[in-house]
Amino acid sequence: MPAESSASRVRVAAVDEQHAAIALALRSLPAENRGQLLDAVGRPQSHPLGPLDGLVVLERRGRLAAAAWAQPSPGKIAALWPPEWRTRRPEGATADEVRMLRVVTDACDAAGVGLIQALLEDEADPRCASLAAAGFRRIATLEYLGRSLPSGSESLRSDGAELRFESLSEAGYERLKRVVQQTYEESLDCPGLGEARRLDDVLTGYRATGSYDPENWLVAADAQGDVGVLILAEHPASDQAELVYMGLSRRGRGRGLGKALVAEAVRRAAAIGAEHLMVAVDRANTPAKRVYEAAGFVAWTQRLVLVRSAERR
Incomplete structure (x- = not known):
């Protein structure tokens, strides 16, 4: 009206x-x-x-x-x-x-x-x-970071963390969804945003980012079970890959596993032929920022994020 x-x-x-x-x-x-x-x-x-x-x-x-x-x-x-x-x-x-x-x-x-x-x-x-x-x-100030990708056999160190990765094709949607939900618990990345959206809607949004390939949607597990998720998307027109989402469950935090996830993201992004890898991170998420910066990511811009959910009518 x-x-x-x-x-x-x-x-x-x-x-x-x-x-x-x-x-x-x-x-x-x-x-x-x-x-x-x-x-x-x-x-x-x-x-x-x-x-x-x-x-x-x-x-x-x-x-x-x-x-x-x-x-x-x-x-x-x-x-x-x-x-x-x-x-x-x-x-x-x-x-x-x-x-x-x-x-x-x-x-x-x-x-x-x-x-x-x-x-x-x-x-x-x-x-x-x-x-x-x-x-x-x-809800947050997002920092956008990026780094160039290695060529040949160059790779990042992950402090010996032993993780195995299974793609969405192997792990299945329900398992990946369950682990994503676990990574939201007490997360420092845009806290409170998870409650404003249905998880299926969130994953639909992730899938629409860049070129979707289920082989680049990964569940990470250690000897005791699932501990994290890694979701990558390719942007072929710009020769870039995007780290759409990376998260660890409470059991996986504080053990250096973030370095292992980022190392895997860099390796896979280089393998698909991207020249750069981009990621957005909540400026208040100090542990994640430290992991990215240690892996060679550099901030290039930032954006203030404001939201209105249907519940706030």
Whole structure:
């Protein structure tokens, strides 16, 4: 339902303004990175939210003034592109941004979206206040790290940790799912986020990242049983691999097994021909950061993560 004021109107974008609205909503994304995202808009989807059902505009004096977009993402999640203004962000913009965000969240709620996630460069972004007023909560600051991959027989040391790895094809979905759930217990990586999403939806999102290969979804076990999970995805267009998820159960922590998991990730990423391996980690997760840094990963950017779950209506 449109949100009205004496000077402006907030509503879902009309068909004839969708092109301009989505271009504005994605203004912060480099043009060369928009193609694949926009191609997905025209493809059939099973997501409960239509591709442009969450594309919201602020109209002022009959002209497009601002736009925001809840982009449907696998696993009943929406990635929020927060309000962008056609001209310089005006004084008092927070109230209008909150109106826009409430129309976005109403559309997501009506469609049954479980989680809406927004990424901002840092807490100095004034839209943080707008997101908070619209029911979003800050859960983490993600650091994005990367390293080049070895060639030939070069490999990382893992301090003699003896782990065996079984792929999803060997271990089966239910076993991998069970171990992932165990790794979430008392995790320092985005704590609290696991409760906001169904695990099946989380794994659906992981599967949609890059090129899916069940041989790169791994359960790690020691002599006593399963202790961790390693999920890799390949991005062939950029010659990169991504460490989508890595986790250890409580029994596996504090034993140096993180080094063994990262060493296996580096080995497998190099084996598929990637030149670089990327990973995102919660800045507050000091043990994981130390493992990555010891393995040669270097931070190159960061993003503030804010979420709104369906339970927080």
